[in-house]
Amino acid sequence: MSGLTCAEVRARLFDYLDGLGEAGDRAAMGAHLDACPDCAAELRASEGMERRMRQALAGDRAPDGLWDRVMADIDADAAAGPRGRRFGWPVLATAAAAFAVLLIAVVGLVLPPERRTVPAAALVVEPVNDFITYRLSGRPLDVESADPAKLARWFTGKTESGVPRRIPAPRGFRLVGSRLCYFLNRRLAALMYRTDAGLLSLYVMSDHDIVLPEARPDPAAGRALSSHRVNDHTSLIWRDGGRVYVLVSDLPEAEMRRFVHGLRAALRRAPAAYARVMTTMVTSIAGVSARAGMTSPAKPKQAAAKIQPITPLAMK
Numbered sequence: 249m250s251g252l253t254c255a256e257v258r259a260r261l262f263d264y265l266d267g268l269g270e271a272g273d274r275a276a277m278g279a280h281l282d283a284c285p286d287c288a289a290e291l292r293a294s295e296g297m298e299r300r301m302r303q304a305l306a307g308d309r310a311p312d313g314l315w316d317r318v319m320a321d322i323d324a325d326a327a328a329g330p331r332g333r334r335f336g337w338p339v340l341a342t343a344a345a346a347f348a349v350l351l352i353a354v355v356g357l358v359l360p361p362e363r364r365t366v367p368a369a370a371l372v373v374e375p376v377n378d379f380i381t382y383r384l385s386g387r388p389l390d391v392e393s394a395d396p397a398k399l400a401r402w403f404t405g406k407t408e409s410g411v412p413r414r415i416p417a418p419r420g421f422r423l424v425g426s427r428l429c430y431f432l433n434r435r436l437a438a439l440m441y442r443t444d445a446g447l448l449s450l451y452v453m454s455d456h457d458i459v460l461p462e463a464r465p466d467p468a469a470g471r472a473l474s475s476h477r478v479n480d481h482t483s484l485i486w487r488d489g490g491r492v493y494v495l496v497s498d499l500p501e502a503e504m505r506r507f508v509h510g511l512r513a514a515l516r517r518a519p520a521a522y523a524r525v526m527t528t529m530v531t532s533i534a535g536v537s538a539r540a541g542m543t544s545p546a547k548p549k550q551a552a553a554k555i556q557p558i559t560p561l562a563m564k
């Protein structure tokens with residue numbers, strides 16, 4: 249036998265299988281494994297485990313029943329003889345099981361979720377169900393804030409579509425915070441608004457693979473909207489700039505349409521920084537013109553105010 253104890257060998261089995269370690273250490277491991285049938289059995293069990301994990305991970309997702317098979321293998325090996333157990337097999341089994349769980353979890357995070365087209369019916373029903381479930385749960389919001397920029401920052405990287413950086417609260421509605429949701433096979437953002445009469449949830453998601461229900465033009469919104477009645481709630485659905493918006497509430501539909509109109513109007517307005525730059529430019533130009541005797545200097549503020557509604561440059 250080499251200088252390594254069985255415990256030392258077993259602690260390094262996964263490294264050994266992965267080809268890690270100094271040449272001298274690997275030679276000592278090899279010598280011990282040649283001479284020690286117990287450790288050799290552990291090595292084969294570990295090899296089998298690694299191979300099965302690799303096969304499982306070759307596809308997008310772990311095959312059904314993988315976990316049961318791995319655990320059955322572990323149980324069978326552990327039951328094979330008490331000596332295996334004496335030499336720390338439970339520890340290895342626990343480590344291997346944790347490793348398997350970790351891999352499955354990591355793969356679930358890294359690989360894109362299986363894509364299925366979301367049918368219009370699901371887009372109508374699921375946001376309403378989420379809204380009702382949220383209210384029944386009494387759960388707090390993920391972020392409580394009336395600052396749209398803060399909420400937008402919080403969602404960065406958490407959902408596929410994010411939320412517009414300057415998503416505002418339409419006049420008469422208070423932005424109170426946001427929630428991260430998972431339904432329709434994707435992570436999506438819910439911005440929560442309040443009026444004295446009730447609560448509204450605005451869901452924002454990527455329009456990727458979503459079939460929109462039939463919509464009618466709503467001139468005030470500048471978009472085609474579809475409107476639906478589900479479980480005593482109303483949902484209004486529209487598409488805008490690569491995103492799908494779903495507004496859900498039990499408020500009257502007219503009130504909800506007022507929200508959509510206000511939201512669209514606010515989104516059309518130039519961002520504050522842009523307006524400030526334009527104001528400065530116009531004021532300077534007006535000042536220069538006045539000094540040159542071309543126009544009256546009393547007007548620059550009005551000229552600046554007229555700049556605000558310019559929209560095409562400000563919109564993405």
Ligand SMILES: [Zn+2]
Binds near residue numbers: 253254257280284
């Ligand atoms: Zn040994």
